[in-house]
Amino acid sequence: MPGIEPDAYRVVTEETMNAPWFGVPGGRLFRCWMCCKRFKVAEEYRLLVSRGPEGNCIICKECDGPTIEIQWANRYAFARENFFWMWKG
Numbered sequence: 001m002p003g004i005e006p007d008a009y010r011v012v013t014e015e016t017m018n019a020p021w022f023g024v025p026g027g028r029l030f031r032c033w034m035c036c037k038r039f040k041v042a043e044e045y046r047l048l049v050s051r052g053p054e055g056n057c058i059i060c061k062e063c064d065g066p067t068i069e070i071q072w073a074n075r076y077a078f079a080r081e082n083f084f085w086m087w088k089g
């Protein structure tokens with residue numbers, strides 16, 4: 001995974017697109033985790049670093065905003081509650 005730089009936008013390259021984000025090869029998790037869009041080269045993304053149980057995620061500029069951290073935490077909480085089978089414990 002490319003270096004973590006939480007508050008800065010980075011430009012998408014072929015390398016970032018194919019990097020093993022979150023340990024999954026082929027860039028399969030390199031999408032905006034809020035709107036799920038797939039990034040294209042030369043677009044910008046940002047890594048959202050969370051101290052909560054939801055962990056880090058990647059976001060696009062369209063989804064970013066002053067409440068993004070709360071939105072991400074809420075998204076995680078919703079998934080945790082509703083898709084319990086995705087977690088083993």
Ligand SMILES: [Zn+2]
Pocket residue numbers: 032033034035036037059060061062063
């Ligand atoms: Zn997005």
